[in-house]
Amino acid sequence: MLRCVWLRTMHRRRCSPASFLSTSSIPAAAMASPPPQLIVWAPSSADTAGLPTLDAASLYAASLLRAAALPFAVGTLQPLLHARAPLLEAHLSAVPLAHSPAEFKALALAALDGAGSSSGSSSSSSRAPVLQAPQPAHAALAALLERSLAPALLHAQWFTPLFATHTFSAYAAGLSWPRSRSAPHRLRAALRPELARRMRELGLGEALQETKEQEAKERDEVARRAGIRLRKGLSEQEKRQTQEKFGEAKFIEHARSVLQTVATALGSDEYFDGASGPSPLDIQLFSLLAPLLLPPSYEALATSPLAQLLRSFPTLEAHTARLRSLLWPTRVAADGGLEAVDWPALPGDDVAAGPGVAYTVGHAAGSVWAFGASLPDRIASSFSSRRTAATQPTAPAEPPHVRAQRRRILWGRAVWIGTAIVGVVFTAFASGLLSIEFVDDEDDEDEGYVVLEEADGVLRPAQVRRVESDDEEELEEGEEEDEDEEGEEEQLGVEAEDGWEVQTEVDEEEELDFAFVDDDDE
Structure with missing residues (x-):
């Protein structure tokens, strides 16, 4: 263990399973040290769920170590210490031993091959290894579980109503x-982008209703800000219900086909290929199905469509229950609940509480001190980088052909914009949206006009009279008045007409002649 820590510090290399299990350079005092700690998500108890964790990846790692009879303690993820889970780290040293499924599998198989026979792990534990070596035919089924079944189960746990009723609390x-x-x-x-990609690869994009709702909200918000009113056929609620039903039906059909293939491969045997014990493939299937089948205290799982589908395969349900009783046995406690039998230390146990708190506080303080100690170096490097950037020479001038190309692009844009504007204006005129009318400059509001006449070499306004046209009703009412005035109008030699009447110099001479004739008659 000390050699592994030195390699981690000096060469930045992760400890291999062989170095973890090897005891050639480990003193006897180190062999009696507490077991490594497995950092998991969603830790639970035997009374609550009958499992040490409800996270599929964490349950896979814990079950592999358990089947290989490797001792470990279960811990929860600390934000200042751990960047991921599941993670197996050395006790009180923060040295990672394994964090990926492949590394956990290699660690368990190394113990199976007898590399840990001299490490004292079997002697310090009352359990014997039950893990069996994988068969070559298991690779295809393992890939099917990882690529087809795991995304469907993750979607059911995280992006369906099961998240609010079960996953969140777990x-x-x-x-x-x-x-x-x-x-x-x-x-x-963090899971949404990767899961969306994997679901689309499986042709289950319609099942991502939660992601589609978020995209629709963003699209509607952009349209609202732009003042665009989107045309919609069905109501949002009707479309959502239709999409949910279609996506759920397609999702269940996909899960049914995968589970049918796995159930056919398992057959009536207890384990795959009729082995006497569980292989990594059996544990992989167990870790995927157990969080949805085994927890007895979550009522939401009883109404989940996927959980109901899993219960329609009795061979898979029996396989999951068999592995739970083999790896995580329980018994009835005095209070009527369930209690664990020879489980590793859980986060709530008193055994791991004391050193865990001290280790967390000490490691956090060390991280803060390391950050403070490196702060002057970071500030100095920041200023040096700024000075280096300030002293860098300016970029060389562009070649002539680049400038000519940019000029052609600018001219092309200008011509395109001008053509677009002309086209819009021409379309407006052609469609009748815009029109041009020419109106004569006539002032209809004028009462009359002025006629100039020359008299004695001087221009003076002529006498202008306005004869207004009356309406038909006014003419009928004033017929009698018009008859009385006819005599006077005949004497003046003026005929009443609609419009304007101008009395010229000739009219005045005629009136004077009539006046002279009347005088002669008298």
């Missing part, structure tokens, strides 16, 4: 407030 367990409220949502947000 993953919030073991975390302190306020992290217990935010961590499940952050995990969900």
